[in-house]
Amino acid sequence: MTSEYTAGVSELPQERRLVTEIPGPRSRELQQRRVGAVPPGVGSTLPVYVTDAGGGVLVDVDGNSLIDFGSGIAVTNVGNANPRVAGRVREQAGRFTHTCFMVTPYESYVAVCEALNRLTPGDHDKRSILVNSGAEAVENAVKIARYATGRPAVVVFDHGYHGRTLLTMTLTAKNMPYKHRFGPYAPEVYRMPLAYPYRWPTGPDNCGPEAAAQAIDQITKQIGADNVAAVVIEPIAGEGGFIEPAPGFLPALAEFCRANGILLVADEVQTGFARTGDLFACEHEGVVPDLVTTAKGIAGGLPLAAVTGRADIMDKVHPGGLGGTYGGNPLACEAALAVLAEIEEGKLVERARRIGEIMLPRLRDLAARHPQIGDVRGRGAMIAIELVRPGTKDPDPDLTARIVRHCHQSGLLVLTAGTYGNVLRFLPPLVIPEHLLNEGLDILTEALEATTQS
Numbered sequence: 001m002t003s004e005y006t007a008g009v010s011e012l013p014q015e016r017r018l019v020t021e022i023p024g025p026r027s028r029e030l031q032q033r034r035v036g037a038v039p040p041g042v043g044s045t046l047p048v049y050v051t052d053a054g055g056g057v058l059v060d061v062d063g064n065s066l067i068d069f070g071s072g073i074a075v076t077n078v079g080n081a082n083p084r085v086a087g088r089v090r091e092q093a094g095r096f097t098h099t100c101f102m103v104t105p106y107e108s109y110v111a112v113c114e115a116l117n118r119l120t121p122g123d124h125d126k127r128s129i130l131v132n133s134g135a136e137a138v139e140n141a142v143k144i145a146r147y148a149t150g151r152p153a154v155v156v157f158d159h160g161y162h163g164r165t166l167l168t169m170t171l172t173a174k175n176m177p178y179k180h181r182f183g184p185y186a187p188e189v190y191r192m193p194l195a196y197p198y199r200w201p202t203g204p205d206n207c208g209p210e211a212a213a214q215a216i217d218q219i220t221k222q223i224g225a226d227n228v229a230a231v232v233i234e235p236i237a238g239e240g241g242f243i244e245p246a247p248g249f250l251p252a253l254a255e256f257c258r259a260n261g262i263l264l265v266a267d268e269v270q271t272g273f274a275r276t277g278d279l280f281a282c283e284h285e286g287v288v289p290d291l292v293t294t295a296k297g298i299a300g301g302l303p304l305a306a307v308t309g310r311a312d313i314m315d316k317v318h319p320g321g322l323g324g325t326y327g328g329n330p331l332a333c334e335a336a337l338a339v340l341a342e343i344e345e346g347k348l349v350e351r352a353r354r355i356g357e358i359m360l361p362r363l364r365d366l367a368a369r370h371p372q373i374g375d376v377r378g379r380g381a382m383i384a385i386e387l388v389r390p391g392t393k394d395p396d397p398d399l400t401a402r403i404v405r406h407c408h409q410s411g412l413l414v415l416t417a418g419t420y421g422n423v424l425r426f427l428p429p430l431v432i433p434e435h436l437l438n439e440g441l442d443i444l445t446e447a448l449e450a451t452t453q454s
């Protein structure tokens with residue numbers, strides 16, 4: 001008998017249970033109501049209306065219990081309604097809910113910043129600011145980088161996703177649905193090729209060095225390194241399709257940035273907080289960014305985000321130049337402190353790795369039997385398959401949509417991603433019980449069999 005601490009235990013039965021079709025009648029009723037109240041511009045992947053969630057399941061208004069391979073887009077890494085998170089939030093809500101840190105501060109904001117300064121890559125002196133969303137964090141990182149360097153240009157990459165505000169949608173690569181008709185966009189944003197191993201013309205082995213050389217050459221010739229404030233990159237492209245840049249790409253960029261006074265901003269909004277089997281994805285190749293943006297997994301579902309960076313850069317901005325009414329809200333800060341304790345005591349970095357060790361072999365096995373799976377990739381609990389027409393690399397978004405529909409109707413929530421809409425991505429909560437992880441993979445197997453038979 002071991003008494004090892006298990007994070008994110010939920011009182012909900014950890015089972016898939018279907019008692020109606022998906023979505024069920026009560027969800028469909030709510031969907032009707034919603035159509036009259038919420039515009040279609042805000043979509044929902046699967047319109048089952050949730051009443052409870054925890055561990056590896058989501059329970060809906062019809063009483064169905066679905067396996068969660070989404071974590072609210074990589075947010076509930078420690079489990080939904082994680083008891084420690086919920087307890088600290090409840091306690092804080094009874095004491096005070098808001099003062100505005102810019103008016104009268106409180107300890108938890110400082111404690112979250114101290115933790116981020118300690119835990120993010122690199123052991124140099126750091127500072128952090130807290131904001132509300134990933135997009136807001138990226139915006140602030142660019143503001144700080146421009147201030148600190150006195151330079152205008154920002155470099156981003158193909159397949160990048162950084163948010164939906166004016167600046168961050170400009171930084172984002174994909175037109176539909178993120179940018180279409182929302183322009184004109186922000187100036188001084190330049191896009192470079194990404195080291196996408198599966199689609200690199202000369203093959204995956206050459207991809208890292210070649211893509212880095214191309215990006216550096218384009219930055220030098222088209223912008224001029226002296227004009228660049230920041231290179232902003234996701235260490236694994238999230239919305240772009242879980243693209244792990246080929247080995248060597250990130251270190252080469254980091255070196256180029258260092259040599260040219262350009263600040264390297266790692267957007268770890270989706271990859272952060274144990275998701276990839278490291279606390280932060282940059283650690284995988286030992287890259288130490290100048291600034292790091294975090295959000296999603298930081299606070300177990302409460303809205304919180306951060307910019308953490310070198311103290312000499314962060315301390316430059318004039319007093320009052322950074323902030324916001326709600327940034328570092330006390331409920332969200334308590335949640336973040338609970339999340340960090342859960343990651344450590346629940347050994348969630350190891351659990352993320354274990355999830356990858358279970359998923360990757362099963363998915364590779366599936367790929368060996370289904371030529372529609374062109375690529376299996378990812379690290380830890382951030383795993384994806386890319387679907388193509390057999391014998392080619394032509395994206396197959398229709399097949400992807402059919403697989404997703406089959407999974408959803410069978411009670412497995414999965415998400416898509418990718419510039420071509422042909423990537424199935426898996427982001428289970430790191431606390432998901434192994435039997436549910438395997439059951440989810442069984443459903444995916446059935447879905448592939450059902451949708452690829454002609």
Ligand SMILES: *Cc1c(COP(=O)(O)O)cnc(C)c1O
Pocket residue numbers: 132133134135136138161162163164234238239267268269270271295296
């Ligand atoms: C989700 C995401 C963002 C935007 O975060 P929001 O909280 O939705 O504003 C930015 N960068 C990356 C890498 C993301 O995955």
